[in-house]
Amino acid sequence: MGKKAVHFGAGNIGRGFVAEFLHNSGYEVVFCDVMDSLIADLQNSKSYKVIQVGAEGNSESVITNYRAINSKTHEADVIKEITTADVVTCSVGPNILKFIAPVIAKGVDARPNDATPIAVIACENAIGATDTLAEHIKDPKHTPDHRLEDHHERARYANSAIDRIVPAQEADAGLDVKLEKFYEWVVDATPFKDHDVPSIEGIKWVDDLIPYIERKLFTVNTGHAAAAYHGYYHKKTTVYDALQDPAILDEVRKALAETSTLIVGKHGIEEGEQKSYVEKIITRIGNPHLEDAVERVGRAPLRKLSRKERFIGPAAELAEEGKEFGALLDAAEMAFRFQNVDGDEESTELAKILKENKADAVVEKVCGLEPSHPLFSHVVKIVEKVQAEA
Ligand SMILES: NC(=O)c1ccc[n+]([C@@H]2O[C@H](COP(=O)([O-])OP(=O)(O)OC[C@H]3O[C@@H](n4cnc5c(N)ncnc54)[C@H](O)[C@@H]3O)[C@@H](O)[C@H]2O)c1
Numbered sequence: 001m002g003k004k005a006v007h008f009g010a011g012n013i014g015r016g017f018v019a020e021f022l023h024n025s026g027y028e029v030v031f032c033d034v035m036d037s038l039i040a041d042l043q044n045s046k047s048y049k050v051i052q053v054g055a056e057g058n059s060e061s062v063i064t065n066y067r068a069i070n071s072k073t074h075e076a077d078v079i080k081e082i083t084t085a086d087v088v089t090c091s092v093g094p095n096i097l098k099f100i101a102p103v104i105a106k107g108v109d110a111r112p113n114d115a116t117p118i119a120v121i122a123c124e125n126a127i128g129a130t131d132t133l134a135e136h137i138k139d140p141k142h143t144p145d146h147r148l149e150d151h152h153e154r155a156r157y158a159n160s161a162i163d164r165i166v167p168a169q170e171a172d173a174g175l176d177v178k179l180e181k182f183y184e185w186v187v188d189a190t191p192f193k194d195h196d197v198p199s200i201e202g203i204k205w206v207d208d209l210i211p212y213i214e215r216k217l218f219t220v221n222t223g224h225a226a227a228a229y230h231g232y233y234h235k236k237t238t239v240y241d242a243l244q245d246p247a248i249l250d251e252v253r254k255a256l257a258e259t260s261t262l263i264v265g266k267h268g269i270e271e272g273e274q275k276s277y278v279e280k281i282i283t284r285i286g287n288p289h290l291e292d293a294v295e296r297v298g299r300a301p302l303r304k305l306s307r308k309e310r311f312i313g314p315a316a317e318l319a320e321e322g323k324e325f326g327a328l329l330d331a332a333e334m335a336f337r338f339q340n341v342d343g344d345e346e347s348t349e350l351a352k353i354l355k356e357n358k359a360d361a362v363v364e365k366v367c368g369l370e371p372s373h374p375l376f377s378h379v380v381k382i383v384e385k386v387q388a389e390a
Pocket residue numbers: 008009010011012013014032033034035038071091092093094096099100123124125162163164165166167
């Protein structure tokens with residue numbers, strides 16, 4: 001029998017990156033999503049295109065050998081697919097992991113113990129996203145306690161860091177996905193010590209993922225989000241437009257200089273190597289061929305302002321070490337100003353929180369910082385400023 005992957009979230013990164021790599025590695029991909037029209041389009045098509053764009057011109061690949069299931073309305077079918085799959089991947093967004101966990105738990109539980117354990121890899125922008133998914137799956141509400149002892153014989157969970165810029169697609173693009181040429185997909189190899197790692201071409205397997213995910217999140221995503229929030233405030237349309245403004249580019253560079261200090265010091269990455277990485281990222285996020293809207297990159301400001309995320313995460317560590325974090329807070333201030341943006345529920349919720357709470361309560365609630373933390377009073381000041389100007 002051929003190899004099979006069940007992938008939750010048939011959106012931009014799901015169709016454009018994860019499924020492409022699975023397809024190229026010989027897997028049949030079963031997409032699971034909750035959007036009726038998307039599922040119907042996938043069910044009614046035999047192929048779609050992935051178009052890589054860049055300064056050197058475009059290239060295309062064609063994805064075939066997939067099926068699609070609405071996981072909200074056809075849970076039993078999804079469970080059945082998981083019982084015979086080799087891999088479960090997802091790219092649904094970190095806040096959605098808890099909603100896909102119950103069906104994965106049932107699928108895993110129904111697998112025979114003598115089969116190779118299914119590999120579960122969450123492909124989200126978050127530190128330890130697969131661990132979070134695994135915690136939900138192993139919650140007694142979804143997997144009974146007495147089934148946990150040999151659960152590892154049925155599933156192995158590996159964290160990952162996934163990097164490829166996939167902007168929102170044009171309205172008439174159908175299933176086709178336009179994205180950048182660059183990619184990096186790094187996965188923790190340690191859960192597979194007594195088994196072979198799944199054969200997925202293009203994955204870099206490592207024994208210590210933390211330096212990779214922190215470097216990615218605190219460089220690519222910190223820089224991207226800083227450009228988007230400053231850009232949104234200054235009425236720019238895309239990240240490219242934002243970076244054409246020398247003052248915004250300077251803010252992005254300063255924020256990345258701060259996170260670079262942290263990354264170099266913490267992970268022993270060579271300073272010169274981190275410098276070239278930063279330059280590469282600035283070129284990537286400023287790709288004029290991608291048309292990456294500031295609203296997409298700034299989406300979900302509550303998530304992006306949270307404790308372990310791209311601004312507060314590194315700024316908190318820098319504050320603990322007595323190091324500079326001012327540009328990260330400038331970017332966080334712009335994130336606090338990303339309110340009531342069309343189609344972004346978190347931006348509406350953020351506006352409500354800012355209206356109904358005092359600044360110190362906002363910082364505890366949104367950023368998860370304790371009043372005793374050295375960063376706390378600095379974030380309170382920027383929140384007060386945003387509230388005063390509302
Ligand atoms: N787009 C990028 O550049 C990029 C790059 C790297 C990582 N990521 C990460 O990948 C994840 C997805 O991002 P995206 O840009 O593809 O977003 P997207 O909105 O294009 O795709 C998300 C998909 O998940 C589906 N979904 C929502 N709830 C679901 C549920 N309960 N069950 C199954 N499917 C569900 C949505 O219908 C949508 O099709 C995020 O964590 C993001 O940070 C994105």
